[in-house]
Amino acid sequence: MKKESFKVTPWEVSGTIDYNKLVEQFGTQKISEKLLKRIEKHTKEIHFMLKRRVFFSHRDFEIILDEYEKGNKFFLYTGRGPSSKVHLGHLIPWILCKWLQDKFDVNVYFQLTDDEKFLVKKDLSLEDTKKLAYENALDFIALGFKSDKTKILINTKNANKLYPIALQVAKKLTFSTAKAVFGFTNETNVGIIFYTSMQSAPCFLEDRPCLIPLGIDQDAHFRITRDIAPKLKKYKPSLIHNIMFPPLQGIGGKMSASDESTAIYTTDSSKEVEQKIKKYAFSGGRDTIEEHRKKGGNPDIDVSFQYLRMIFEPDDIKLEKIYNDYKSGKLLTSELKQITIEKINVFLKEHQKKREEAKKQLGKFLL
């Protein structure tokens, strides 16, 4: 049998991911039209990230709805490993999280895993990752979460709260299971081996069902949590997975915040965004304008188009027109890039303003 040509783990994403295969491999469920219809009954509309299957997979979303329909509210939990500035891809689960909070009027916990990033990144000190955690929190707040229903957890700062819960998980998790799930070796440090328990902890902050919007690469942590939850007589967390946000260089792997040339940061200037898209954004266009006009481009592999599809063009009709025009050759790569640059910059101008304002609000959000 052919070796899988892609890899998706919490600490490595590489190759061109076959998301259908991934659903099979991980044993998750695809998001169906039926599920979307059921969600829509409560939300009145469907977020474009769901409609377009930017969120493509889930675990037990139905149970969240079953309980909700019985009057048992859930809470939301998402997070971020603060190893760098925030890039556009990080926003995806947070944007859906915000939408879900608004539609269902529920609590949100946002975990910043400064411990994890310190443990896995050779060159980062705990001061570095903690500082980044506070910086990253601003991007989260900037998305408009309700301060009375949202708490930001920083693992080292909130260890009093999280460590005792993590211990409950850790007691039920053998090295052998953790090793099988994460591929640990004898050289793995003992912090990393324990760490997954800290990522599980927020699932049990409230005694009600928990829904986690997250990148599919983080699924492994919660496979463990879901195995252990019944042993603790707690609800298994439900998950809803987004696909990886492509790096500028093309739709293999995921955007990496540690390589400046693959990522657009939320703090980039309009000029930087323009330069990065123009210089690096992988194009589905043809080699020459003539050829492009004649044969058309390929929006499915075009990074600029994917950015529009995944975040920056919520309007389905406009997006379809761009898709068709690019495919037919009517829209040139330079024009598509220009649309994308403008969309990103409009978003970032507003985001950066709110991010500044968030500095004053931070205190209200910290647990």
Added chain:
Amino acid sequence: MKKESFKVTPWEVSGTIDYNKLVEQFGTQKISEKLLKRIEKHTKEIHFMLKRRVFFSHRDFEIILDEYEKGNKFFLYTGRGPSSKVHLGHLIPWILCKWLQDKFDVNVYFQLTDDEKFLVKKDLSLEDTKKLAYENALDFIALGFKSDKTKILINTKNANKLYPIALQVAKKLTFSTAKAVFGFTNETNVGIIFYTSMQSAPCFLEDRPCLIPLGIDQDAHFRITRDIAPKLKKYKPSLIHNIMFPPLQGIGGKMSASDESTAIYTTDSSKEVEQKIKKYAFSGGRDTIEEHRKKGGNPDIDVSFQYLRMIFEPDDIKLEKIYNDYKSGKLLTSELKQITIEKINVFLKEHQKKREEAKKQLGKFLL
């Protein structure tokens, strides 16, 4: 080669321990007359537990004195795994710790490892071990520590302080090293694997040398800490080890708090002490009074005598007389037991009074 007939690890002590072999095995140093003389220069007297080699071994005590003589004060750190009530054996390192605090006028940190005991004891909940931690703290305070120079740490309560330091240790500790030191298997839970980092953490609470009075069974944790300290550019902790306090049944292993019939608790009534010593305390006496009078007893294996030697008869002259009288047959087992019962009960009456008073002082001691 013959298999070792004893075992000394943080989680198992069994067999009749050969302390000379242990010093060799662990690579520690015996406490020499020369070292005691050097200590005496500062303390003016030598605690009987040092003189009698109840504390028999150390690691780098000289460095503590080198630094002290240069004007660089150390701090003390000791602790307790709260899996049960406190028994007499637990008091040994705390008593020396108190003496060292008085003589050197230094800070003391006392760690209650409620996390550890939860992780290793199948039947204990975190509520159980935390409750025991608060109970055990009273025994520590009852010994008379200075509240302005003493802090009690409860791992889950003080995780905000300890977890970030533990992470620094954990990042430098591979599974393979932890496994070699503690004998972990694939079935060990990930909490235990990480836990040693939490026990290391207090060594780095102050940026000065740290001295740890502790049972030799806890040495393994600090072998790891001492390996890692230079990598963190911190002082290696120095250690001073006591021998195991024998269970009532005889001088193999250590007194275990989880078996009621092997241990005398600090909260036992005079009646209970009397019954336990009379019923269970292993005797070095002869089968009949006649034989005892004629051939004499063996104080070296007599548990009552060992209790006097290790804790309850500080007066060397009195102790020697008891030793000689028992050895010669002048002192009968019942008489020796009576002396021990009285000594323990005098101590416990005072201790229990102070332990009650400690309930009001607890707040001052908690970090």
